[in-house]
Amino acid sequence: MITTQIAVIGGGPAGLQAALAAAQQGAKVLLVDDSERLGGQLIKQTHRFFGSEQQFAGSRGIAIAQKLEAAVRAEKNVTILQEATALGIYEDGVLLVEQQERVMKIKADRLIVAVGATERMLAFPNNDLPGVYGAGAVQTLMNVHGVRPGKRVLMVGAGNIGLIVTYQLLQAGVEVVAIVEAAPTIGGYLVHASKVRRAGVPIYTSHTIKEAYGQGAVEGAVIWRLDENWQPIPGSEQDLAVDVICLAVGLSPLSDLLWQAGCEMKYVPQLGGAVAVRDSHLCTTNPRIYVAGDAAGVEEASSAMVEGLVAGLAAALSLGLGDQQAEQQLSQAREQLTALRAGPVGEKIRAGLALVEKGVSADA
Amino acid sequence: MLKSTGIPTPADLAQVYPDKQRLERGPVAIIECFQSIPCNPCATACPRGAILPFADINDRPQLDAEKCNGCGLCVVNCPGLAIFVVDMAYSEKEALLKMPYEFLPLPQPGAVVTALNRAGQAVGTGTVIRVQSPPAFERTALIHLAVAKDLAHEVRNIKVEDETDEAR
Numbered sequence: 001m002i003t004t005q006i007a008v009i010g011g012g013p014a015g016l017q018a019a020l021a022a023a024q025q026g027a028k029v030l031l032v033d034d035s036e037r038l039g040g041q042l043i044k045q046t047h048r049f050f051g052s053e054q055q056f057a058g059s060r061g062i063a064i065a066q067k068l069e070a071a072v073r074a075e076k077n078v079t080i081l082q083e084a085t086a087l088g089i090y091e092d093g094v095l096l097v098e099q100q101e102r103v104m105k106i107k108a109d110r111l112i113v114a115v116g117a118t119e120r121m122l123a124f125p126n127n128d129l130p131g132v133y134g135a136g137a138v139q140t141l142m143n144v145h146g147v148r149p150g151k152r153v154l155m156v157g158a159g160n161i162g163l164i165v166t167y168q169l170l171q172a173g174v175e176v177v178a179i180v181e182a183a184p185t186i187g188g189y190l191v192h193a194s195k196v197r198r199a200g201v202p203i204y205t206s207h208t209i210k211e212a213y214g215q216g217a218v219e220g221a222v223i224w225r226l227d228e229n230w231q232p233i234p235g236s237e238q239d240l241a242v243d244v245i246c247l248a249v250g251l252s253p254l255s256d257l258l259w260q261a262g263c264e265m266k267y268v269p270q271l272g273g274a275v276a277v278r279d280s281h282l283c284t285t286n287p288r289i290y291v292a293g294d295a296a297g298v299e300e301a302s303s304a305m306v307e308g309l310v311a312g313l314a315a316a317l318s319l320g321l322g323d324q325q326a327e328q329q330l331s332q333a334r335e336q337l338t339a340l341r342a343g344p345v346g347e348k349i350r351a352g353l354a355l356v357e358k359g360v361s362a363d364a
Numbered sequence: 365m366l367k368s369t370g371i372p373t374p375a376d377l378a379q380v381y382p383d384k385q386r387l388e389r390g391p392v393a394i395i396e397c398f399q400s401i402p403c404n405p406c407a408t409a410c411p412r413g414a415i416l417p418f419a420d421i422n423d424r425p426q427l428d429a430e431k432c433n434g435c436g437l438c439v440v441n442c443p444g445l446a447i448f449v450v451d452m453a454y455s456e457k458e459a460l461l462k463m464p465y466e467f468l469p470l471p472q473p474g475a476v477v478t479a480l481n482r483a484g485q486a487v488g489t490g491t492v493i494r495v496q497s498p499p500a501f502e503r504t505a506l507i508h509l510a511v512a513k514d515l516a517h518e519v520r521n522i523k524v525e526d527e528t529d530e531a532r
Contacts, residue, residue: 048443048502050403052421058405058441060502171467173526185367190399191444193370198521200484205368302402343400343422 004030004079006315007095007108009086009257012040013301014293014308015114016068021312021329022112023077025322030106031078032097034085037144038072039065040116042301044139046171047164050189051302054336061301062143068305086115089261093288110288110315113258114308117251117272117294122156125211127245131218135165135248142172150244154221155179155201156209160188160300162248166196169246177240180207180223182230189345210237212245221245251298258295261286270352271297277356280334281314282307290315297356299349303340309333371482372396377517382429391434391451391460395425396520397444409441436462440501450516459516460493465507470495471524479511480521488515490522 008019011033019031037043045061056064072078084099095106119134121127133141133149135157141147153174155166158181166176179196184206186193193203210222210232225236252273259265264277264285276284276291283290292311293304313330316322341349366372376398386392393414395406400422407415407425414431415438434449445464454460471477471492479490494508511519 048504050401050443052402052404053408057403058409058443058502063502186370189401189444190366190370191397191401191446194366194372194396194482195445197370198480198482198484200480203368203370339421340402342420343402345399345401346422
């Protein structure tokens with residue numbers, strides 16, 4: 001049995017920031033991450049981040065990952081378990097982790113669940129053909145392994161991920177034939193849309209994919225227009241010769257561990273799916289368990305980092321660690337989150353959070 | 365409409381364009397940022413305070429065109445690549461554009477490249493005058509492009525032929 005004060009599950013923007021913040025308050029932290037490289041989705045993000053200086057605005061995601069990783073590695077209070085998968089949480093709170101076919105039991109006073117989100121799939125005929133990718137897979141292939149996914153791409157979804165991955169495909173020298181978006185307006189930031197537009201990629205709003213076709217692999221896709229009730233309009237079909245169909249149709253928080261730990265869960269469409277009911281310190285209804293990042297509700301990486309800060313500080317404070325300065329840092333981080341979510345693009349998040357946030361922790 | 369096409373309309377642009385007199389006097393930033401998003405590096409990057417400080421991080425940038433000298437620092441600091449500098453006083457026939465560019469290979473000074481509009485359509489050619497890409501620009505290059513004056517408010521991208529790429 002390994003014992004630690006705080007175990008952080010997930011080494012993405014939220015988890016790295018949480019581990020760092022808690023360790024800086026003197027907590028012994030065990031960081032568990034299932035991939036080869038720390039950073040989560042940040043390591044695939046070659047675009048510059050929005051936000052303010054406090055969230056590294058202007059830096060590229062990959063550079064932010066490197067900075068956070070270096071800071072975490074320099075922190076002697078943090079032990080890192082890489083290529084290690086959190087398998088489950090026992091009723092007595094013991095966390096089970098598998099690393100290189102070895103299973104370990106971990107007893108932590110506090111758990112911070114920062115496991116991120118999973119990509120949604122879209123139902124259409126032949127969506128199982130090779131050549132149909134999730135946007136995350138395209139990013140992994142291109143930006144982590146330097147492999148182009150194909151030559152001509154249809155992007156499905158004009159949220160930030162669809163727009164950003166389109167731009168990255170263009171940078172990699174891959175043609176993007178079109179972006180289709182079922183909604184009547186572009187969901188992602190308009191500056192991202194304008195960027196791919198002036199590079200010549202058309203964006204078809206109120207359009208969706210009807211079917212993919214091909215012998216053994218994708219050879220083309222048929223798209224069609226949707227009416228104001230989101231019903232396809234027969235006769236509006238367009239046939240596009242593509243070898244890649246990239247799906248960027250949203251994310252859902254990964255919630256398995258939280259369900260298993262008996263946290264009160266709630267389905268909140270605005271946050272992408274089932275999320276844990278929590279207080280403003282990101283402590284769930286299980287007082288030993290905190291959430292942060294996309295696992296707490298799908299949002300931008302800049303908010304995920306600040307949530308990590310909140311959860312890391314709050315978890316450390318709840319163990320009697322930290323000082324007044326840590327409390328100040330915590331309230332500043334909460335103010336940053338409020339500011340990031342204050343505008344019109346934060347409206348959905350605010351509405352979602354109103355459904356799952358309950359009061360302030362008594363312990364800090 | 366911008367929200368369904370990604371292309372700002374003339375009405376959108378009218379909101380952010382400095383007046384004609386200011387344009388004719390020399391380089392000035394055109395901030396094509398039309399949506400309130402939580403982002404402020406343009407204001408913190410401006411050494412002259414020409415982009416007014418944000419009260420709320422979701423504010424849209426406000427330019428004091430009188431203070432702006434068109435240096436281009438905001439152009440390479442805008443994560444959305446939404447800022448351009450237009451210099452209508454560059455020469456008698458040509459305007460100079462400073463544009464953000466994140467594709468390889470970078471064009472060479474002197475190269476004549478295809479000039480694209482906001483929809484990505486070729487509208488003419490431009491001559492690359494200078495390419496700035498120091499480390500501080502974090503790999504967003506600043507391309508100085510001379511174009512015919514009547515294209516200065518249309519051209520927002522370039523196409524550089526890449527002969528080294530075997531995949532094309």
